[in-house]
Amino acid sequence: MVRVPARRAALASCALMVAVATAACSGGGDPDPRPTSAPTTKPSPSDTKPRQVTFGAFGSKEEVAAFQKVVDGFNAASSTRKVTLKSWPDHESALADVLAxxxxxxxxxxxxxxxxxxxADAVQPVSLLLDERGVDFGDRFSRDAVDAFAMDSELQCMAYSVSPMVVYYNTDLVDFDKMERRGLDVPNVNAEGFRDRWTLAEFAAAAQFASRRGDERxxxxxxxLQGLAPFIYSGDGNVFDDDRDPTSLAFSDDSTRAALDQTLAILRDPTVTPTNAQLARATPVQLFKRGELAMIAGFRNLVPELREADDLDFDVLPMPTIDTRATIGDISGLCLSKDSDVQGDAADFIAYAVSDPAMATVATTGYIVPANTEVASSPDYLxxxxxxxxxxxxxxxxxYMEVPPFIDDRLALVDAVTPLLERLVTAPGTLDLDQVTEEIDDASRAVLSPEETESPSDSPSDSPSESPSESESPSE
Structure with a gap:
């Protein structure tokens, strides 16, 4: 994974800024930096039929309904274009459709x-098109989210939402005030009067405090990989052996093992984690909603579901810190199809979709963290x-987010290592950390660098009866 704060792709960012600056200098005037409604164009007598534009989105039915409101808002303000919404259940379905x-x-x-x-040459870079439409790439959008969509010296898609993994905790089961009165480790209160960070030791103390009665865990x-990555990075370890072109996971690295050793002391403790019987009858999220589990990690899209739970009081804290603050995140963006016949109209819609009013419409659902910083600091989101x-x-x-490297077959990697990760975290008895982490890395190489992990039967014979000159070379 790419460490965004320290290892951001500087060349891509610089090229992006140059492209935006060039477009700004070549434009015929200063565009409105804060579009609040869809651009409108008077229809010509010869063309009164609105041009058709399609917009595709994925998500829950509530998210899709909010996107429909954005589409309706654009259509209401434009007499020459009509946007139609197409929806998918998830990003995998969307990707398959686009690539097809x-x-x-x-x-x-x-x-x-x-x-x-x-x-696949499926997207048209959007930096110049959006700059011409007054989209401000500066302080009005998360720089980390925007940079995540920079590739080949272009902004390929416009950052839309960015959701770091955090810890959700039950405020009844994890009562920091009561813990403090008992002299337990608790997070400090900041200048604004709330707790905004904590250490792994304080995280462990909260887990033990919430489990003191035995019924709740x-x-x-x-x-x-997703669940363990924040702890590994916080302990200054590495998930992959290379941030850009990985050939293996790096679980057997000394720094990664050290981070895992501290983390697993908590996650493998049967007195603070759900029992097999609990997990057999309910998912961890269900246990959390019922008040049987004090803490889980998750993204922003959990919020609406948890808000609907009966008698559940919850709040959030960042992922706990071992050495440095770190987490991972889910980032989405709006793209322009390379094959679109109405790219200008589609770019108009994207500019509208990331404007304050349109983003506020989706942010009020509770599912996303807007990449638009104005909306992210507004009551619509907060x-x-x-x-x-x-x-x-x-x-x-x-x-503090870590953005993962691109993996050609991400699902194959997950399938290859998840059974070993489950053994790492949940297997009872004594854990041989060195052995399991070596096995995890070995399993990952079969996906990330299969050409380097061919079986002995696939390699040239090394029979002593044949000299190099008598045997075929590997290239023949």
Whole structure:
């Protein structure tokens, strides 16, 4: 994974800024930097039929309904273009449709799919088009989110939402005031009067405190690459052996093992984690909603579901810190199809979709953290009076996000290593950390660098009866 704060792709960012500056200098005047409504154009007598534009989005039915409102708002303000919404259940379905040649004129995508879209020449870079339409790439959008969509010296898609992983905690089971009165380790209160960061030791203390009665359990972290990555990075370890072109996972590195050793002391503790019986009857999220589990890790899209749970009081904190603050994140963007016949109209829609009013419409659903910083600091997103009380924890955590490298077959990698990660976290008894981490790395190489992990039967014979001159060379 690419460490955004320290290892950002500087060349891509610089090239992006040059491209934007060039467009700004060549434009015929200063565009409005804050579009608040869809641009309108008077129809000519010879062309009174609105031009048709399609927009594709994925998500829950509530998110899709909010996107429909954005589409309706654009259509209401334009007599020459009509946008029609197409929806998919998830980003995998969207990607498959786009790569199959069925791309809408503009569409939502996940950052993890960007390399496939660019390699397939499926997207038209948007930097110049959006700059011409007054989209401000400066302080009005998360720089980390924008940079995540920079590739080949271009902004390939416009950052839309960015959601870091955080810890959700039950405020009844994890009562920091009560813990403090008992002299337990608790996070400090900041100048604004709330707790905005904590250490791994304080995280462990909260898990133990919540488990003190025996029925409720303190914490569950999914035994996956996604679940363990924040702890590894916070302990100054590495998930991959290379941030840009990985050939293996790096779980057997000394620094990664050290981070895992500290983390697993909590996650493998059967007195603070759910029992097998609990997990057999309910998912960790369900246990959390029922008040049987004090802490889980997740993204912003959990908020609406948790708000609907009966008698659940919850808030959020960043992922705990071992050495340095770190988390991972889910980033989405709006792309322009390379094959669109109405690219200008589609670019108009994207500019409208990332404007304050349009983004506020989707942010009020609670599912996303807007990449638009104005909306992310507004009541539409922060939702005073609704849980969690400190939604700003999400936006504060963006700067500490690790963005993963592009993996050609991400699902194959997950399938290859997940059983070993489950063993790492949940297998009872004594853990041989060195052995399991070596096995994890070996399993990952079969996906990330299969040409280097061929079986002995696939390699040239080294029989002593044949001299090099008598045997065929590997290239023949």
């Amino acid at each position: 040649g069925n791309a809408p004129d503009a569409f939502l995508t996940s950052r993890i799919d960007l390399d496939q879209l660019v390699e 303190g914490v569950w972290i999914d035994p996956t 939702a005073p009076g609704l849980q969690p009380a400190h939604s700003g924890i999400f936006t504060d955590s963006i700067r």
